[in-house]
Every structure is written in structure tokens, then in C-alpha cells.
Amino acid sequence: MTTVAKEGVPALTRGRLVGVDHSYFTAESIGAAAPLLVAAQNGVGIAADWGGGMVAGVDGMRFVVPVRSIASRPNPKYFGTSKRRAEATWLNVVSDRVMGLGGLVVHGTQRDSLHVLDAMHQLDVDEHPEIVTSDTASYSDLVFGLFAICGYQFSPRIADISDSRLWRTHADADYGPLNAVSGHTVSLRKVAAHWPDMLRVAGSLVTGEVRA
Template structure:
């Protein structure tokens, strides 16, 4: 950055500035005004009179006391209790070892031994499989739409009221082509108006967007939450989040480098949120391998389903 004359070079200073700016953005030390991903999340919070008018309602909806010191005291007691429970069991737990031979202590937890499937579980699996009839995936989508009406969430990009005959058939075909990554060609039927090449291309261009897919998924999640079987699994108040990494075959601003996972290529992390009712209620594309904890709050707050603010 400094030349032989001990002057700061413009090129070196620019590269250094951009590198530090990138690090600061990732650490959330610097925010970009108006940006959804890099903006200050505190700017979206209620402020001033709006917060005072809705404060009690927000506290009650989240189950928190109005006095912050009371909440901190309760959390402190819970943390202290958990620490004492773990410490009391640590010496007797043979699956946990504390290695102090290195420069820093290292905790080692032995993996759980795999259990053989009992015969009763094998019989149950076969019984359930026999109950599932062989059905074409596109027919399955149409049947699910008949129960949930998720295809109604797909509306025209410029003419919201524009509808055509058998639009759910076209939408199901386009969704199948995108989900299976097979393209539209295998689904084209020139003798079926809803499956002609022109209709499928028109449907994909005007109806398949991130906002419509998100709305359709929210309707599916809300419908599943009403099923008795899903309510046995859970109440929709607990969720898990995990990321899957993919190499991107094309150049895109949504990809990032990481030699460990992507080699010399660039890739993304698909961060998926799943409720305790086994429904995927939100997903975020993360460039490269940015720290996923940055996006946890975004996923919980921006999901559009009727789930009651699930906890991770």
C-alpha cells in the first residue's frame, strides 16, 4: 500500500479499504442503509411512540415480563440451574471426556451407538408403504392443491386478476420441472391446452416467482398444522435450522468462495428452517459460507406462515 517514496498508493489503499469494509459488513460493524441483507436490523424495530403503544401487546405475545430485570433474573436462574445439573453429572458421564493435554482444554463426546431396527418397526414400515398407492407426482400435486388451494397463491406478475383455464395444471407441471430439474420438455403435451409449450413457458415467466412460491409454501405449512398427525408430532413452536452447501455452476452474485467446500469454484449455502411438525417454513440462500447465525433471526421473523414464532 506504501510505495518506495513512502507515499500511500491509491490502488493499494482502495483494495485495503474494500477488504476491511467487507469484513466489517460480515461482522455487522457497518450497515448499508436500505439493504435487506446488510442493513441495520434495529432500524426495523418499533421506535418512540409506536413502541410505547404496542409494548405491552408485544410482551404478552412473546410471553415476556414487562420488567427487563425480571426477565434477566429468570434467565440467570435457568442458566445457573443448567450449569449445576451438567457439572453434577459430568464425573459420572462416561461418554464425555475433557482432554487437557493440549494448549487448550478440549471436550470430547462419544457418539451414540446405532440401534438395530426391531422387527415391529420393519413390519410397520412395510404396512405404511403398502398403504401408499403408486401415483404420478404431478397427480399428487393436483390432489394436494384440491385440498389446500396452494395454486391460488400464484398470481400474474403484471395482471394480478389474470386467470386462465386449468391454471393449477400448468403451475403443477412447471413446479415439477423446476423441482426435478428436468426442464419443461418432458411435460409438454400438445394435445392438452394446459400443457402446451407456449402455456408452460408463459406460466413460468409470469407466475413462478419467489414471492408466489413463498406464499404457496405458507399455505401448505398452515394446512399441515391443522392435521391431527402433525399435531401429534409437535405444536409448531419449536424448529431446527440447517444449511446445505452447493457449488454454483454459473456465475452469480449470490455465490461466494470457500476452498474447503467448493474448491476453486464458488457456491451457496441453502439455509432451511423445519418445524417440529416436519414442515419447511422458510429458506434463505446464503452467499458462500457466511456465518449462519447471522441469518437465524431473519428466518424466524420473515417467515410468513401461521406458526407461533417457533423457537430454535
């Protein structure tokens, strides 16, 4: 606190700063303050010109952890192989109104779309975004389905779209110029048979009973 402490100013004495740090900067107090900060940002006039608040971008910032921590894992892919240093990823959710909505510490430097879904379900905001953008994020058809059933549109920036599949619900449907690439048919029978289980999974995620 040395750099900001200032004796003679009641709000900036070292004792006051330490007390505030220990008493107010907790997960509970930050979670309670988040909706107020987001609402204040939405009230700024120019924020409405940036976006409607219904789109959020999720990206990870990888960094080396200099001390021993259960939240870090070695991964030479991003930081070289000379030393097995421990790293972690801060997965940050930012709305199209340029406001941080929340985040999640990911062990190591994994790139996994399920961590994105986990972060979305831990946001301390009153109104959640509807569209989630990210990098490729290890997406799969199953991940698109999980996001959809939880009420989100997953829109990763796919790096290599050549092996992506387009699905149809009826084999004889006419999709015009997309007929040549939509060669896979969804089995609606399987969807109907497993629908109760799918709802239980989605409900468990939304209510926080299980982590994504």
C-alpha cells in the first residue's frame, strides 16, 4: 500500500487501506457490486452506441504464476520448454458495451469451450448476454448444443472451417446453394429420447449444481 498511502488524508492512511482491502475486496462484495457497475456503464450515453449489451466476447490471458499455486499448471506450448514454469489463464468476459462482466481462473493454459460456458454461468450480473463470441475455443457440435440449450448462441471465430459440418433435420429438405455442404442429417428420434436428460444437464448448469 506504500505507493498510494498518504498520511493526513483519512481515506488514504495505511490502516484504512489495509482495512478496506481485507473487509471489502472479497468475492462476495465484488459479486454484489458487479451489477451496479454494469448498470452504471449501461447508463453512459456512448455505451448504447457501442452495442446493445446482448453480445459478450470471452478470451483468455495467459500468464506465468511466480509462486506455488493450485490454480497453475505447466504448459511449454506458450512459454517455452527450457523451464517447466507454472502458468494460469484468466478467462475474461467483456460485453459489447466495453464492460467487464466477470471472469474465471483456468488451471494451466487450456483452451476449452466448456470453460467459456462455465464463466458465463458465474457472471454476477442481472442480465446475461445472449450471444457469446470467442476464438476457436476447442468447439464441437456437442458444445454448440450445450450453449443453445442453456439459452446462449455460441459464435466462435472458427480458424479452419473446411472440416465443419452443416446439419439438416430432413434428408429431403432443399437448402438451395447449401445442399452440397449440408450432408449430415440430425436424428430427431435420438433428440426426443434423450431430451429429459439434456434438460437435467442444462438445469444443473444454470442453477450452479454442477460446473460446466
